[in-house]
Amino acid sequence: xxxxxxxxxxxxxxxxxxxxxxxxxxxxxxxxxxxxxxxxxxxxxxxxxxxxxxxxxxxxxxxxxxxxxxxxxxxxxxxxxxxxxxxxxxxxxxxxxxxxxxxxxxxxxxxxxxxxxxxxxxxxxxxxxxxxxxxxxxxxxxxxxxxxxxxxxxxxxxxxxxxxxxxxxxxxxxxxxxxxxxxxxxxxxxxxxxxxxxxxxxxxxxxxxxxxxxxxxxxxxxxxxxxxxxxxxxxxxxxxxxxxxxxxxxxxxxxxxxxxxxxxxxxxxxxxxxxxxxxxxxxxxxxxxxxxxxxxxxxxxxxxxxxxxxxxxxxxxxxxxxxxxxxxxxxxxxxxxxxxxxxxxxxxxxxxxxxxxxxxxxxxxxxxxxxxxxxxxxxxxxxxxxxxxxxxxxxxxxxxxxxxxxxxxxxxxxxxxxxxxxxxxxxxxxxxxxxxxxxxxxxxxxxxxxxxxxxxxxxxxxxxxxxxxxxxxxxxxxxxxxxxxxxxxxxxxxxxxxxxxxxxxxxxxxxxxxxx
Numbered sequence: 001x002x003x004x005x006x007x008x009x010x011x012x013x014x015x016x017x018x019x020x021x022x023x024x025x026x027x028x029x030x031x032x033x034x035x036x037x038x039x040x041x042x043x044x045x046x047x048x049x050x051x052x053x054x055x056x057x058x059x060x061x062x063x064x065x066x067x068x069x070x071x072x073x074x075x076x077x078x079x080x081x082x083x084x085x086x087x088x089x090x091x092x093x094x095x096x097x098x099x100x101x102x103x104x105x106x107x108x109x110x111x112x113x114x115x116x117x118x119x120x121x122x123x124x125x126x127x128x129x130x131x132x133x134x135x136x137x138x139x140x141x142x143x144x145x146x147x148x149x150x151x152x153x154x155x156x157x158x159x160x161x162x163x164x165x166x167x168x169x170x171x172x173x174x175x176x177x178x179x180x181x182x183x184x185x186x187x188x189x190x191x192x193x194x195x196x197x198x199x200x201x202x203x204x205x206x207x208x209x210x211x212x213x214x215x216x217x218x219x220x221x222x223x224x225x226x227x228x229x230x231x232x233x234x235x236x237x238x239x240x241x242x243x244x245x246x247x248x249x250x251x252x253x254x255x256x257x258x259x260x261x262x263x264x265x266x267x268x269x270x271x272x273x274x275x276x277x278x279x280x281x282x283x284x285x286x287x288x289x290x291x292x293x294x295x296x297x298x299x300x301x302x303x304x305x306x307x308x309x310x311x312x313x314x315x316x317x318x319x320x321x322x323x324x325x326x327x328x329x330x331x332x333x334x335x336x337x338x339x340x341x342x343x344x345x346x347x348x349x350x351x352x353x354x355x356x357x358x359x360x361x362x363x364x365x366x367x368x369x370x371x372x373x374x375x376x377x378x379x380x381x382x383x384x385x386x387x388x389x390x391x392x393x394x395x396x397x398x399x400x401x402x403x404x405x406x407x408x409x410x411x412x413x414x415x416x417x418x419x420x421x422x423x424x425x426x427x428x429x430x431x432x433x434x435x436x437x438x439x440x441x442x443x444x445x446x447x448x449x450x451x452x453x454x455x456x457x458x459x460x461x462x463x464x465x466x467x468x469x470x471x472x473x474x475x476x477x478x479x480x481x482x483x484x485x486x487x488x489x490x491x492x493x494x495x496x497x498x499x500x501x502x503x504x505x506x507x508x509x510x511x512x513x514x515x516x
Contacts, residue, residue, distance in 0.1 A: 017076050020456065021509050024083040027460055028502035031083075031090035034100075035495040038093045046472035049092060050494045052343035053085045056333035057501060063299030063332075065508060075509040077300035077456065081332055084459040085340055086498040091467025092347045098432075101468060102424045105436060107379065108465050109190075110417035112183035116213050117408055119166030119176060123220070127164050134161055166221050170457045177218045177226025178446040179458055182465060184214025185233035186439040190423045192237075193431045199423060206419040224276055225449045233442030237434070246437035247351030247469045253441045254326070257448025261324070269314070280323055280449050282315035283307070287327040297334035300454070306331070325444070325453040347470035348440070351433065379417070433469065440469040 039045045060082055064075030094101040134141055139149060147154045165173035188211040194204045218226050232253075240246040264274070265281030289310035290298060298306040304320045311318070322328050329337040424432055443462050447453045452462050 017072060020076055021079060021505055024079045025502040025505050027083040027087055028498040028505070031086040032496050032499035032502075034090040034093060035498070036492070038097070039491055039495045043096065044473075045491050045495055046089075046093065047491065047494055049089050049343060049347065049472055050497060052339040052346070053082075053089045054497055055339035056085075056329075056336040057082050059296055059333045059336050060299070061504070063297070063302065067299070070512075071299070071301065072509065072512055073301040074299040075505075075512075078332070079505050079509060080456045080459060081300055081454075082501060083498075084453075084463045085343070086501075087460050088343070088347065088463040088467040090498075091464045092350075092470050092472050094468065095351065095471030098425075098429065102421060102432070103379070104464070105424055105432070105468050106417045106420035108461060108468070109183055109186055109420045109439075110413045111461065112180055112187065112210055112214055113412040113416045114410070115168045115176065115180055115183075116210075116217055117412065118168045119180075119217055119221075122166050122168075123164055131162060134158075164220075166217060168457075170455055172451065172455060173221050174223045174226060174446075174450045175452050175455045175458050177221045177223035178229060178443060178450055178452040179461065180214045181218045181226050181230035181233060181446065182439040182442040182462075184211050184218065184230060185237050185442050186435050187211035187214065187420075188234060189237040189431075189435040189438055190420065190427075193427045193435070194423060197426055199426055203419045203422050206415060207423060210416060210419075225446050229442050229446035232445055233438055236441045237438035240437060240441070241430070241434040245352040246434045247348045247440070247471075250437045250441040250444060250466075250469060251345060251348050253445035254448060257445050258324070258326070261449060277449065279315070279317060282312050282317070283319060283322045284324065284327060286311040286315070287322040287324075287331055291330055291334070295334050297331050297337070300328075300332040303328075303331050321451045321454045323451055323454075324449060325447040328451070328454040344466070347467060347472070349470075350472055351437070351470035436465070436469040440466040 035045060035050065060078035061075075064071055064078045067074075091104065094104060142149055142154050142157075145153070145157070147157070166176055167173045168176045168179075170176050170179070187207050191204060191207040191211055194207070215230065218230050236246075236249070240249050243249060261277055261280045261284055264271075264277035265284070269278060286307045290303075290306040293310075294306070301320075303322065304318060307322075308318050322331055326337075326341060329340050333340070424435075443452060443466060447462065451458075453459050
């Protein structure tokens with residue numbers, strides 16, 4: 001909380017502000033490419049979804065570029081938030097394009113492998129080294145903070161320091177637990193879906209191993225919210241497909257999470273010594289008071305200062321986030337965040353709309369020639385290598401145990417991606433939707449009590465996963481059929497809107513970050 005954002009690498013290790021802007025621009029351009037590709041294929045574009053994602057963007061730009069002469073940290077976080085929501089829209093548009101949907105889902109689920117490898121590295125290697133260094137230099141470390149060795153601040157710091165955690169590249173163990181829990185739920189559902197199908201035992205073993213590793217990792221991390229979301233997600237994965245409309249059922253996670261906070265806030269403060277949900281209740285109260293005075297929000301980087309002014313007297317913390325998806329959205333963009341909430345509800349509600357006969361026929365993976373195995377592996381490896389290079393500071397590149405772990409993760413992501421691809425294209429589309437909906441439910445449930453949809457390293461991945469569970473209205477045009485009429489200019493402008501925002505980012509905030 002006291003590090004200059006121009007120096008701190010941010011939520012992703014080694015990726016500074018300029019790198020963050022470049023990555024967000026890449027996400028925006030990629031989203032525009034997906035939307036434009038769908039439009040040109042004759043399937044149409046959900047204009048309302050694009051507009052709902054775009055409505056809060058001017059407010060984010062105002063906070064980041066124009067308010068009080070501009071704020072680079074506001075621009076950095078605002079750009080990431082806008083890019084994540086456009087990624088959500090792009091993912092929604094893949095519902096009736098099973099080849100693209102399956103490939104993206106495989107890549108998102110394969111990310112669990114490097115997260116687990118990185119988490120194990122932090123658990124078994126980095127944490128013991130950190131504790132050993134502290135014990136050898138205890139007086140010096142505490143003096144650097146200006147704390148007395150027998151003071152309360154020193155005791156809190158030391159207790160926190162000795163707590164083992166896996167946080168990957170997210171910077172927060174709770175966010176790591178949320179992402180890994182969602183992947184564990186999806187992999188467990190995929191492993192169960194292979195029963196009675198002609199899928200190689202090695203592929204099934206990979207799915208089961210990743211699911212088991214995710215469960216063990218979340219339990220070891222000890223995040224109460226992550227553990228609750230994990231088991232709730234597993235229950236959802238088992239029962240929801242029997243009830244129908246799994247993507248719509250996933251929306252139930254939002255009121256459940258928020259209700260848990262409200263109920264805890266109304267109970268006695270010292271109940272069972274529980275403080276996590278109680279603090280979330282404090283954040284919710286502070287967010288509400290802030291919004292009453294700031295209808296346009298305070299920007300994604302203005303929460304800490306605002307919460308300091310509006311927090312309840314009993315709240316001992318000053319935080320940078322409300323630790324809840326909806327309040328964080330409203331604090332960032334004010335009343336205009338209603339558009340994002342409407343987009344989320346609309347996207348998941350349409351995820352189970354009955355498709356047209358032509359679209360239903362195209363959803364059968366058996367009618368699509370599978371991508372070559374080598375190509376799938378190359379795509380997964382390329383994704384892992386790019387992320388690893390971006391997320392590794394040049395000064396820390398080494399060829400020791402850490403480097404071995406990193407490259408093991410890169411190699412394993414190819415195997416995991418291929419396993420996910422093999423299973424997803426081998427099971428009915430209903431199982432694919434149920435699997436993705438279970439992951440979405442897990443993320444949405446935990447996201448109401450944590451920063452999963454606010455953390456810069458997690459928000460785009462999380463919204464992409466949720467978006468794949470949803471969908472948009474299909475046009476009823478079969479793949480390969482020429483469109484009956486050419487899309488209008490307005491539709492093309494909507495399709496390239498994310499790319500226009502990317503250009504704004506690269507011309508303005510990105511250059512400012514580089515110069516700084």
